[in-house]
Amino acid sequence: MGVIRVAAALSLVAGEGAVAPFGPAAPCSPAKAGVQTGEAVGMPYRPAGCGPTLSELFAATSRDGGWTGFLLPQVNSARPLLWVQERMAVLQSGRIYPPGLPSRDLIHVEARDARGALWAMEEGLRCGALAAVIGELWGDSKVLDFTATRRLAVAAERSGVACWLVRLGGTANLSGARMRWRVASAPSLANGLDPRAPGAPAWDAELFRARGRPPGRWMLNNDSGAFDLVTEPGDRALGEGERRTA
């Protein structure tokens, strides 16, 4: 059933210590999430099923900033956040704007190229005091290969800091990321006050690869700060019918 699948998926994304996007901050237990983590036992780093890890997120185009709203509620806001932007990403998709972000201790790095951005991300992942590391890369860079992503994944799992590698307009080539998302904006929900105005934002999120769990595709929205499952795509019109608000 779709609802449970989503809960498991997003708990996985958020990881330990992060805001559970669905429901009260329930600890992510493998039994509840229904994820096989046996493979992780005895590994030198934290089990990939439950701990923070590297997730890759593909924005459909650089002109779609919707993924920012999808990502932010999943990051723990108590600790500092390192946000790395490649210069090309700043030019294409804009610089992050702190007044629009939830209040937090933010460190912004503007890297000249993908190499610098990856270095800064890895350096950030070695610092266990961060809430998360978010890195935005534009297009397909030569330095962003399997080895680079694998390094990030291992560093994230070793230090327990969630890492988000955001790819703007890139293709999904070989990657060491544990979870790979494709996120696009979806038409927002109805606005109760003004029918002509945009309502709560919604996303079409596709988890097309994840370790230890089947992929899936969901339509999500963010009303009053928590994630809601709207419907399975194609089942009903947006904003109608049952919504699971937790």
Next chain:
Amino acid sequence: MALTIEGAHGPVIHAVTSAAAGQGARPGMRLTDARTLHPELIAVPADPAGDEAALRRLARWALRWSPLVEVDGADGLRLDVGGVAHLFGGEAGLIADVEERFEALGLTLRSAVAATAGAAWALARYYDPSPLAGEGGARRAAVGGRGERELAVRLAPLPVAALRLSSPATRTLERLGLKTIGALAGIERRSLARRFREADNPLDALDRALGRKLEPLTAEPVEVPPRATLRLAEPVDHPEAGAQALNVLVPRLVAELEARKLGARTLSLAGFRVDGSVASASVATAIPSRDPAHLARLLTDKAETLDPRFGFDAFALTAEWSEPLGAAQSSLVEESTGELEVARLIDRLSVKLGPRAVRRPQARGSHLPEQASGWVGAVANGLSPLSRRGVGQRGFAVPAPLSLPPFHGSFPPPQGGEGVRKLPQRLLDQPEVIAVIYSTPEGVPRRFVWRRGVHDIARVEGPERIAPEWWRQAPGARLRDYYRVEDDVGRRYWIYREGVIGDGRGRDQQGIAPMWFLHGLFG
């Protein structure tokens, strides 16, 4: 040969070689007069700016002898060697070292060490040892005496011009027959004081030279920054030399910092090359630190970038900026390791990517969205953190930062109304022009073209009007009507129309319709 500068009546001689001086050419003379005396005089235009820059470079190089070096006039360097001379085997040894190294550079110099700056100035410029017996004719540097009496004896044969007086005062004294400092010192003070009442007083100058009166420069004690130096017996020219020198320098500097209860904020590593030039690199830390491992890690990368060229023969590591740090702790935030870890992360990022690439947000008092949010370097260097102009605004003053800490909730939480957040999560550095179909003059937008892509607007909310800040912006700035729009696939943008038709501002004066801009992207 002579160097000339352009005077009011043609070229004037600025400086001469000793050969030209032998033929009668003097600085200040007109070139035509000098040519009359000696027609073969070669004249080359002088480059005072270049000379000054060269002297400045020389001053930096002279830091190898003392941490306090001052450019003195157009042709002098003044070094405070108090407490330094013993490193070179006394004052005579220091002078010998200075002369040897200047000679190696091919520079002639006149040097002197004295208890006061005035006496050193006088001895260096006017002391002529050749007539003295037992000196063997070789030019030897003057080493002034310690006590006042000894100093007076040394200075007595020098002309009064050595007192750094202006030329009218010197001329007056010479006309009075007081040609030497000794003659001046023999005159009763009261009669001299009556004649010279201006600032240019020979009594004052005499007192300063003899140490009876403090010089303003030395009156203020300057705190010497913590510094560690390493002198090499042989020049080294391999690139790892700097990194290896750190193995010695960092523990020495940390020991000094510990003794003075300081933590370093800015460190600079200087490599002194054999040819007299200096290569330097500096790093900054976010919080004061004297942890040898951390400092060494920050410096190692920088040290490898120092280009040895012909080889380094000395290194100096200076804590240019340090802050108090208690004796027991190696850092300010010993207990909360999280903050320390983040500060160290910032240090590492800033060293590698540059301090301008690593920044933290700072709220500012402005209505304009791009001005309301500024960025400050995460390694706040305190020198010019706010001197940067606001992004996307040309020539306007940057609004003052709000009196809030630069992080930890410096922005009020976004006002989430029904549906969309009020402010976008991403902002373009420079608002981009878009072509918009809308009903004039103030209708809502229907469709826009951004970067050659057509966006049909499905939903729109607005306008939210932001008036220009007349107290800060240039006159003629236009208002902005912001709209939150959502296109047919759900992407949400923040666009604005600049001005309204008929407001008589900006381009409207030429009859051009208001322009639309895309400014932000909503998440």
